[in-house]
Amino acid sequence: MLKPLLLAVLLTLGACSKQHEALNLAGNTWLGYQPLYLVQARNACPDCTLEVLPGQSVKITMMPSTTMVLRLFGAKKLDAAMLTLDEAVSFQSNTGIAICVAAALSFSNGADAALVMPGFDPDKQQLKVGYEETALGGYMLHRAVEKLNWPREKLAMQLLVPKNHVEALTQGQVDVVITYEPYSSQLKKQGAQVLFDSKALTGEIVDILVVQQVSWAQHRELLKSLIAKQWREGVAAFDNLSTAELAFLQESTELNADELASALSGMQFFDAAQNQAFLIEKLPTVIAQMNTYLLNSKQISQPAELPACNQVR
Incomplete structure (x- = not known):
């Protein structure tokens, strides 16, 4: 039986998708995903969607746990999800669902x-x-x-x-x-x-944006624009947070001001050039490393197939 909170999210996502035809994207409360939540909060969109291109919107949902994100992603109630690389590899291996990596968002640079x-x-x-x-x-x-x-x-x-x-x-x-x-x-x-x-x-513990390959085929330009514009806007906001934005981040992440500053010092957001280089040069290597580790530790039974979305036709 679905828990009440999960059922409510499913109903909300389904209703929003039908009414607004928005792409559904979600992640948990981790700091590395907050730039998109911050942008959506800044826009205070009344219909709970963020217009990325004319007539094309994204519904961004911050969920309390990765477990909930993965359940909805597995049920194909989400088009895209913000996950750590290990979570994405495990998900793809265990479900066989065709997904791809649309962007490398951030990486741990001392946070772990x-x-x-x-x-x-x-x-x-x-x-x-x-x-x-x-x-x-x-x-x-x-x-x-x-x-x-x-x-x-x-x-x-x-x-x-x-x-x-x-x-x-x-x-x-x-x-x-x-x-x-x-x-x-x-x-x-x-x-x-x-x-x-x-x-x-460097570059092994990574937060990524993963997309159902069928959704990538349908919403390629929307997702590219979201990464190039809204995501970059959210990352840039971290350099000059208003009092309200700082309060939003503290409430979202449950970190006080000192903990928030320390966490930010231990992670790094990819810029556009680093993202492109990672997807082309590093992604296959780190996927192979994670596959090897998860196979050897018997956490997966077959290697995951997780290409960069730009390589998916």
Whole structure:
């Protein structure tokens, strides 16, 4: 049975699509997706859609969880979704739905990190490592182990929900925690030190805009314009936020002003040239890396096929 909130969203999206013939796009509350939400909030469009081209609109919905986004995307109630690359790879592999990458939006540039407390001893006979039970959490752990040359046989893995990351490390329940904002900043305030972060993984932990290939064929110019204009407008707004916009972001992300500033310092938005270069030069490589990791960890059973939309005819 559908939960009430999910049912309400389905009905809203369906009604809006029929009435306004708008393209439906959604993401969760992550900071990397906020530029589009900010643009829609700025326009305060009365019909809940954003006109991108004459007579062509987009309905942008901020949802409380990635799970809800993926359910709707899988049910084809969404034309496009903002996801992390690992989420998109897992989704495509597990559903077989034909999707493509329309844009690389942002990448983690220190926002994801492995932290330790002072006195950390990497030569201990056993290292207890805490991380979130997600593909991204596992991938960060996998790459940290590779980069730090830790023997896997000495690692004791412990799954932790994010809200327990701070207590687990500061109370000595784990020796290392793989985490992100706002928990990174909270830990640093208590003396934790960064042992490894996503600065060493440039372009591997990426937020992307993925599109149903059938929707790309129908709405190619609308989506290109959305990326080139509205998305860029939203990113530019971060350089000079009004009081109202700052309040909007704090409420949307549930980060206070300091946490918001710290999170922004650990991520980077792709500009137009970087986006184009990523899609052409880097996307196949990072897809292959993520496929290998997810296959080896038995999180998927077949490689995902996730081309750049510009390569889809």
